[in-house]
Amino acid sequence: MRSEVGKINIKVSILSTSSFIICLISGIPLAFHYQSQNPLLSVLNIEVNIAFGGFFRNLHYLSAQLTLLFMTLHLFDSIYKGLFKLKRLLSWGVLVLTYPLLLFITFTGYLLRADEMGDFAGTIAENMFLEIPFIGAYLQALLLAKSQVGLTKVYLWHLILSFLVTLGLFIWHIKPKVIFRWENLFYFLWIIPIGVFWKFPLIPFEGEKARGPWFFIGAQQLLKFLSPSLVFFLLLLPVLLLLSYAFLPKYAKILSFFLITYIIIYSMFSIWFFFD
């Protein structure tokens, strides 16, 4: 079995871990000053009053995007090299499910900014949950409940899930001996100067056209034509495809074809959004 598969790209693996760790650490000073009952003002307080608060917020935002990006590359890399053949069903499943979990954590982070954009995204997500038959209302109450209790639950999930994902990844997936070496110092350091210069301001108001987070722009365009529950299913589709790699390793090429087609169509919808 070993001979059939390639070797994972270690650079991408270390990059995704290092940006994840930077994201975790930069989140700590923010968490001390964030108040979910008073979200927008506390974010402004972090930006304006707290020493290096703006810097940490930028770094947190940037490293979260980078984590998502490198995690995607890492996932594609492992599929391309056929590494799912080495994993058991359960461990592959858990690893794949980490990805939507990470997306959810990033999304809750996007809501926690509590500016106009975050508010819209939260309301849309909430109403999309409500459109799911049978379990929708329960999911909405469990995961967001933004219209009832504000950002309290969103903030709690942001903290709890990042803690659980970190715990799980460091126990079963990431090898600290490989990551924490002085040779890898610059894998961590390169993010910091970008965080100094690249600002991610709060967006107050965009008039008649509002834009969601970049990974959901395609979904936003799809929602103009399709029903919300169908769009929700379409967003879950890649997870099902990724899970089925472990069940049907013989059909990996067909699955990859579907996955690539999905990504192309989704990106085309994302691009369409800007010309619509």
Next chain:
Amino acid sequence: MVRRQFLKNFGLFIFGVFSYFLLRPLFYVTEPPKKRIFISEEEFSKLGNIYLEDEFILVKIGHETLAFSRRCPHLGCKLNFDPESGLIVCPCHQSKFTISGRFISGPAKKDLKQLTVLKTERGIQVEI
């Protein structure tokens, strides 16, 4: 072996009961109470034909006063007024409505949700 099997089943049972007690409150949220917003006669006469509050839209057509929820009936975005076309527009998925709340185009497919306006001598009251 029998005792171990029993302990396993018993453990799973206890685990199940505790997960129920743990999960039940997680799914429960308290609904916020209904809001009543009062606008005094003096303030009301100063307002233009269309007035956007945080949660509702107030429209004056002749002597009639209409109030709509500012949430889009599609997915709940905050609606805006476009003075150029004179329409109420949703910024998220571009649904369009007339100022009397009727649906024109876009994915919403429904008219705006009308709120009750209570007129008194001292002003008006909108219930959300």
